[in-house]
Amino acid sequence: MASLYDVAKLAGVSISTVSRVIHNTVPVDKGTRRRVEDAIKKTNYRPNLLAQGLRGKSRNFIGLVVPEISHNTFARFIDFVEQATRETGFELLLRNTNENPELEEQFIDKLIRLHVSGVIFVRVSDQSRIFRMLNETDIPFVVIDRALKKEDIPTIVLDNYAAGRIAAEHLHSLGHTEVGCITGSYDIFLSRERLRGFTDYFLEQNIVISHSNIFEGDFKFASGNQAARYFLSRQHMPTAIWSQNDLMAIGAIKEFTNAGLSIPKDLSIIGMDDLEVCNMITPSLTSISQPFEEMARKSVEAIINAIDNPKTTQQQSSSLHSKLIIRDSTASPYNKEG
Amino acid sequence: MASLYDVAKLAGVSISTVSRVIHNTVPVDKGTRRRVEDAIKKTNYRPNLLAQGLRGKSRNFIGLVVPEISHNTFARFIDFVEQATRETGFELLLRNTNENPELEEQFIDKLIRLHVSGVIFVRVSDQSRIFRMLNETDIPFVVIDRALKKEDIPTIVLDNYAAGRIAAEHLHSLGHTEVGCITGSYDIFLSRERLRGFTDYFLEQNIVISHSNIFEGDFKFASGNQAARYFLSRQHMPTAIWSQNDLMAIGAIKEFTNAGLSIPKDLSIIGMDDLEVCNMITPSLTSISQPFEEMARKSVEAIINAIDNPKTTQQQSSSLHSKLIIRDSTASPYNKEG
DNA sequence: TTGTAAGCGTTATCAT
């Protein structure tokens, strides 16, 4: 690999002149510029990013920490983050930590030692020690998709309460009054928020959702199966169910269908995440889409912002909105006997 | 960020001594060692990887180039590569190039300038200029999932011919003699290989697959729909169809089901990729799984190998095997009237 | 307009 020195020697100038030609910082004589440019071509010179990073304050990397890569929603988020980093000139360092604190710390240690420009976390627990680690440095970071108790940590989250209301409003507008919900684990804040939005909306319509119409799942396909079996075992079925993600919704649909129910005739189902499969199954699944692209852009923006304004306590958190995507799995209960 | 110098000053020793303590390379006096270790703790010192990289020949990064991140099969491959890099101490630099040659070159340029230890490509065209770029350096690389004409480029591919035979053997063993195939684009080598394996196997059983029973798709869901419509429009339907990926298989199933066919009673369908959705749809989809984990491991191994043996012309390419996963979408045609 | 030289944080060589 050719270095500045090699180019300078070939062009018969000093390394500073070469550097100047490259950066167009101060005027350089036309003749020397040409000689230098020739030499750069001939030597196939490429500035060493490690050296640049060591010397100055260059923007090289952004680190992204996810609990899982090959996961429908995370993968889409990663894709958008990659796009955002590409467009802003950063390289993307990716690490899957499985929410393992030790792996998290190892990775953060590496990132600090690489002098990364910023770090984006998806779903870290607020117990994690990484925040302490990062606060000892001046590396900006942002947490996605998990609201944290500590208020000094900037987060970008979906407004999950509003998402619950959107699901409720859709079902209510179709005429459903006896509705159920399949939630994620109650341990996860967003599950509780979504449920709160859902029940609150119906409460405002003077409809109380019975506890027995709420099933706590774990966001996985199999718990959708379980939920369906639970509802089937009860005397009185709701006419519509919101599943807090598509995977569980599809699991439930499979089980309901096997039991002879027809969707949406006998039962309306709405999911969340707007996965690709929503369009693949029969009936196609009404869902709620999350603004992953916006989240990704905001994350990178937040980091760039923090780099440019190092003084400001940059902690503006934001809360984004989701969107209803109507497909074939939801319908009015009145058509039931149609 | 504390540097060696800060630690040395605090401990009252020279920076070389600190470095020695850290690397345990030569004996250090017990007392000084303790003082240095204390100083390291107090200053919260972390070796600067940029400086280490600049100075020596350290193993820092592996670059991974994919045509798409949020794609069922690629995402799984990325997940395994991430795991393999983590276990071998590399950081992973990820870039989605959309098979855009310009983006490819930009990224490779960055990787060269970062002095990465190796690069893994998923599906680059052999027209790509990146090979020339990398060959001018000593950075090892490997190409996944696309057999290349140039023999001097190490590739790790699935044995797609064998995969075609596996699909054929399964259908034949069930008793199917009139079979069809939905292929990927003929422009893609692996589509042709899969088809060749499929037809060859049947040929060996003295069964000729009619051209009219082969539909050229593009690996996307919608082309599965089209394929089904094509088959439905014909006088004579095959009793079994192999779709060269699951997405098209599911697209076809949706269309066949809408047309009133019952699978596998009226028609057996087998896919490929063994996506998560195979278990989610009804009937669950028989498929062929690819050894993504093995591919990922082999890729990283190949790079480590090339680093350790820089002399050897490292070009061993390997061809890996896939596995049949039987589910509910395939059955014997004899049960048809059962 | 151009060159010299210091310094970024390491590691490794050579003295002591």
Add this chain to the structure above:
DNA sequence: ATGATAACGCTTACAA
């Protein structure tokens, strides 16, 4: 056993 110092490749005052 320890310290001084050069070098990795670059940027940037400061001189000329």
